[in-house]
Amino acid sequence: MVIVNSTTEPLIDQITNPDTWATWLDSFQEWLQSDVFILDTLICLGIILVAATVARPLATRPQKQFQILIERESRFSVLDRLWQSARDISYPGIWLLLLWISVLVTESWGITNTSLVITTSLLAAWVIIESATILVSSHFWSRTIAISAWLLAALNILGILDPTIAFLDGVSFSLGQATISVLTIMQALVTLGILLWLSAIAGQITESKLKSARNLSPSIQVLTIKFMRISLSAIAFIMALAIVGVDLTAFAVVGGAVGVGIGFGLQKIFANLISGFILLMDKSIKPGDVIVVADYYGRVDALTARYVSVTTRDGVEHLIPNEELIINRVENWSHSHNLLRLRQIVGVHYKADVHKAIALCKEAAAETPRILDDPAPNCLMKEFGDSSVNLELRYWINDPMNGRANVTSDLLLRIWDKFHEHNIEIPYPQRDLHLRSSDIGELPRER
Template sequence: MRQTSPSAILVGLPGLAEEPLPMSETMPAPLSDLLRALPVDRIALESLQMRLEYWFLTEVLVWSTLGQLAVIAAALLLARLTARPLREALVRAIARRRQPEQSLRRLTLLVAATAFPIVAVLLLWFAMAVAAGPDWPRLLISTVAHLLTAWIVIHIAAALIHDETLSRLVALFAFGVATLGILDLLGPVMAALDRLGVEIADVYISVLSVLKAMVLLAVLLWLATVLARVLEQRIHHARTLTPSIQVLIGKLLKFSLIAIAFLVTLRSIGIDLTAFAIFTGALGVGVGLGLQRTVSNLISGIILLMDKSIKPGDVIEIEETFGWVSSLGARYVSVTTRDGKEWLIPNEDLITTRVINWSFTSDRLRLPLPFGVSYNSDVRKAMDLAVEAAGEEPRVLKEPAPVCRVMGFGDNSVNLELRLWIRDPVAGVVNVRSAVLLRMWDKFHANDIRIPFPQRDLHIKDADDLVAALGRLRPNASAGGGETAEIGRRPEP
């Protein structure tokens, strides 16, 4: 078979052979037989094959394309070598933290899992930046870099964003940007979006700047939230700060970071912040009218944190709600009751309503247990048994010691009250009362101490009219099939 260069076998190009070569000389025998059997134009197929060969030899098997393929292969190989140590370092770093913030932990583990494509895309973008200086060919590198970047963004967004609709929007945005970058249309599209805009108070706001601001604000708000949570955890472990100061500093840091995120976003658009003086005054009027309760709760929360009247861990009682403060928010206080209910009480209510803080100055709590014994029982012995029963309960404090007092003489019993102290009201109050009362019950039964119940003696001086009235009702009751009772006069003593 004679050898022919690709430039000499193209049909229809200047300087090339006018007669196409026989099919048997330009392609393998099985393919030639297949093409002969197909009902197609043999000359057109030969022309298409020749053009494909020409494109492959002039566009693929050239030094520029081979150089880009070599750069891509080197980037993938280097990423493969460095991804594993980087992944292990990230896993060790997150494992050394005692209680890492969940969002930070999830992001770190996600970056560790995708370390290979992240390192590869960074190397490819670096290669593109280097090739842009001497204007070297970089179309193939750009295509692979854009596709890898879109895949990383979509993968991370799907893992971090729980909202399916928002996750799909992020994926569509990333894929669209990658497609425009591959087709080299990203620059023209951005220029067109930049020309669409309006001018407000000597500030030109375009569609492109608004889109950039939205993306920047979303990223900055997420970073501010994660950073605020990390700082709150650090502050929470500071032993020298009280719980109220810890919460106050954490809230102020969070508000400050969010405010910085908004200010940076506004500056990125080109808005002069000094122009917000008039807007701030109008906003103050709007706050005074429409957001009065919200701002009141916010200010009340700051007051509660500053005066330390209520802090996390306190056992409080407000109206009919009894529980312990689990968290202090910007708008409300979370109070968890013994039955597992979590009440969200507005901060303003804690300022304007009477609140019982059972652990304000001390975490000790005195429990009164009133009871009564019969007049025929030994009262002193009953008091000693009650104190002994309280002393046997593990949660009852030894100091101050339990005491029992005589409160008065009632109609049916001698009224006593057992007073005991506990240190952990968060663990429950009713359960301590129940345990002590059960111990008292056992000791009273073992020592013949009687607990009376209310009773009344009814003396009837003359029952003649009552017996006559009941006697008239007896026939009616018998006719109705009901039971009757024999009522007679008790003999005179």
């Protein structure tokens, strides 16, 4: 097949030139007649199809066995990826084995087996690459690396790698004073992907070290991890451009447009990002704090670049934008300490011994496990209500992250038991209705 050299004339002119297409079509037809539609090639293509058909049922049993191992060893990530890779290459591996046998047989029979050898090489490249990607834990990156590497291997096996590189290098555009080709972009993407993968590994190792450091507070740990990830990503991006030879000053042309886009389109995103850094630096909110913001009450599980994850006692996770925590009023029950005072109204009958009721409330509070002895619980006579004498029991806890309702319930049950034990009556609302005879009038008599 004739390949037109992109250096003889502009690439766009070649593609839009009808004579070029006619030349390519004639070369393709000539190749079909001389290399494809011949007996040896048709025999090899038939062998390839038969081998693919036979390999399918043969691969069923090992695939089931590997699936059992995957389900059994799912808790171990390395073994899980190993068995998944083995399951995925079972079919192409058996197909490859049959093709290798076919190559030996056709060579012994003197059959021209170029297509069979090419197919075997392509399949072998895929099996090897698929096996090597077990080292990559991310499914997305594993697929991306496998497909990209196999495409390069396929172009090299078919002998068209250099022409393809020349073609991609010929498609270019200008950015300022720099000329950027499609090949340069692809090289930058590949290099960026590798560097981002390496930076992710380095980030995970550093993150595990930081989380194990006891002398660092949770806020400093989160702030350091965020800054490290952003820095590693920026360094990877700059290094990728520098490796492929892109002049970084060329991006100054689009710097103004990007700045305007950030100022308007990404305004809220960057507001949340900056708010997140402020929260981490002033340590006003950190993982593990119990906060109340607007209608949300719960424990702070994580601080991210855009939001704060707050999980309520019901198990509902709320993702609150960082900006809301900056501009709105926030109650942090564990900012500087974990002490929290709770209040509970208890009503007793007007005929009850109020002094005894107050003493029983204090005893019940002292016996409740989570209520602190220091500061000691206190019970005050609050008011004379419509149906009861209202007492207010005040008590302290130092673990608000474990909830309030459970400790209040435990306390009220103990008060209930003590009141019944000492005949302290808990009243319920009553109303006395007085009827005057003059308002009713004389009732009619029955005849």
